[in-house]
Amino acid sequence: MKNMNRREFMSAALAAAALRQTPPLPARPNVLFILADDLGYGDLSCYGRPDYKTPVIDGLANEGIKFTDSYANGDVCTPTRVAFHTGRYQHRLPIGLQQPLGDANAELGIPPDHPTIASLLKANGYETALVGKWHCGNAPQFNPTRHGYEEFFGIVGSSEDYFTHKNTAGVMDLFENDKPVQVDGYLTNLFAERGIQIIRRKHTRPFYLSMHYNAPHWPWQGPADREKALRENGRADANRPGSEEIYGEMMKSMDAGIGRLIDALRSSGLERNTLVIFTSDNGGERYSRNWPFSFRKGSLWEGGIRVPAIVRWPGIVPVRKTTDQAAITMDWTATILKTTGTNPHPAYPLEGVDLMAVCTGQRPTFERTLFWRNAQHEAMRSGTSKYLKEGGNEHLFDLMKDPAEKMDLKVEQPAVFEKLRTAYQKWNSQMLPLPAPGTRGRGGRGAAGAEPGQR
Missing domain, CATH: 3.30.1120.10 (Arylsulfatase, C-terminal domain)
Incomplete structure (x- = not known):
């Protein structure tokens, strides 16, 4: 056995003391999972963005742990979302091979009988709600309410105008559960408002609230662009002119909305019993800052898949910590299920890893082997x-x-x-083969076809 010098002995003793002092995890915490859309690695000021500030999300990092080596499961929207909802590599399902799912596709979605994070949590007695973007199936049989979400308010497809709520073909795509609805307002604010309502209502069971913002995904529209959007009465358009300034306004709006969600937790006395996780579905796009990585969304170079990730849980996760633990989207599924005492379906074993012990400091970082694939x-x-x-x-x-x-x-x-x-x-x-180019399905909700550009 190696003899330790005084410094090594003291370090080991302090580490052991820290592990002993970590409080036990509450048995059935609430969960607030926040997923941004097309948020690049460097698009938060706590990750280096210099031209605007995201003080609320920065605060989450300051009050918890920030990951430097976190990844999305995919380089575009649909694959990552399928991986999160199922907790498995997206390449095991036909829907997960879409790069991404087009608004014209009514044929593919997460199969209604496939277990999801929401269906598993619901079976374990949790309230389940999804607010924001789905993008895992356009047809009614693929609606989130068919996948364990007791409540859904959001967009089913890939991208919507933030004010008219029309998709790439000019079709309304804002839903209340499985029914289309017309509600006035900027989508980022509407999603925050609904999330706040869910948090503040009286709960008889613990809740799982998945906030899947469509921000800062195109079209490039800040909250002050209402008059222009309504005057144009247009569809979601990737080619609509934008700027870094507009992008910054979109980011600041989402940041402020998240601040109101945290305030709602605090004022409702739920803050200390709520696990909060923040991340993005893929690397950034046109106005993003993916530095120091190469390329962007749509690529498996680091700029297309490396994303921010932050975990906050007052009294459980130590504050002001940074880790280089490698992580991937489906790890958050595994972490949430394990932390809530929810068992995965035995026929669909999880492929993500529970990272809570790393977050609390009870386990050191460990090496990972992770895989990606696109066309x-x-x-x-x-x-x-x-x-x-x-x-x-x-x-x-x-x-x-x-x-x-x-x-x-x-x-x-x-x-x-x-x-x-x-x-x-x-x-x-061991994965499904990739589909041949140009084989997207047809016939979805009046969509004109595949959206322009990468999602």
Whole structure:
């Protein structure tokens, strides 16, 4: 046995004392899961955005733990959302292969009999509500209320005008449960208001509230753009002119809404018994800041999949902590289910990992092996090594030394390269094959076809 010097002994003793002092987890906490849409890694001021401030989300990081190595399951909306709702790699379901699901597609969705985080929590006695963006099936049989959500207020499809609430074909796409509704207001504010109502109502059971903002996804509209939007009476349009200033207003509006949600928890006496998780569904788009990473949404280079993640739970998660623990969207599913004492369905074992012990400091960081795939790229991360295939070009990067992925190491480290490539091929063989290009379904809710640009 190695003899410890005085410094090593004191460090070990302090670490052991810290573990002993961590309070036990409450048995059935409330859960507030917040998912932003197309939020880039550097789009929060606590992650380095310099031209506007996000004081509320920064406050969550200051009052909890911030992840530097967090990933989305996919590089666009639908795959990540399927992974979160199911807790498994999205490539196991046809809906998860959509890059993303088009508003014209009425054929695909999460199968109604497939367990989801909401159906599992509901069976465990939780109130379940989804506010915001779904994007996991357009047809009625795929509505969130068919997947364990007792309440749904939001948009079913990919993207809506923030004021007219029309989708890419000019069709109204704001729903109350499974019925379309017309409600006046800026979507970001409407979603915050509904979330506040849910938090403040009298609860006889613990609740799971999933707030899936469509911000800061295009169209580029801030809360002050109402008159122009109503005058145009237009559909959601990726090509509508925007700017970094408008993007900043969209971000500040979402940040303020999240602040009102936290205030509602506090004023209702629920703050200390509510686990709050914040993250994004993929890397940022046109006006995002994905620095220091390369490329953006729609890519499996780091800029397309590396996202912010913050966990806050007063009295349970230590404050002002940062971790380089590798994490992925479906880990939050596993974390929420384990923390609430909810068992996964035995026929659909979770592929994410419970990270609560890392968040509380009871477990040190540990290495992960994670996989991604789209029509253009193949990728995996093992430890700090990353394998990436783009077309006929294959790469190996050390993300600790080279987060921007500029120095290809496959020639210098052939054994590591071959090990990762072989592991990726084995994983890929267990997933559904990718669909042929141009095989999206047809016939959804009056949509004119696939949306322009990447989602």
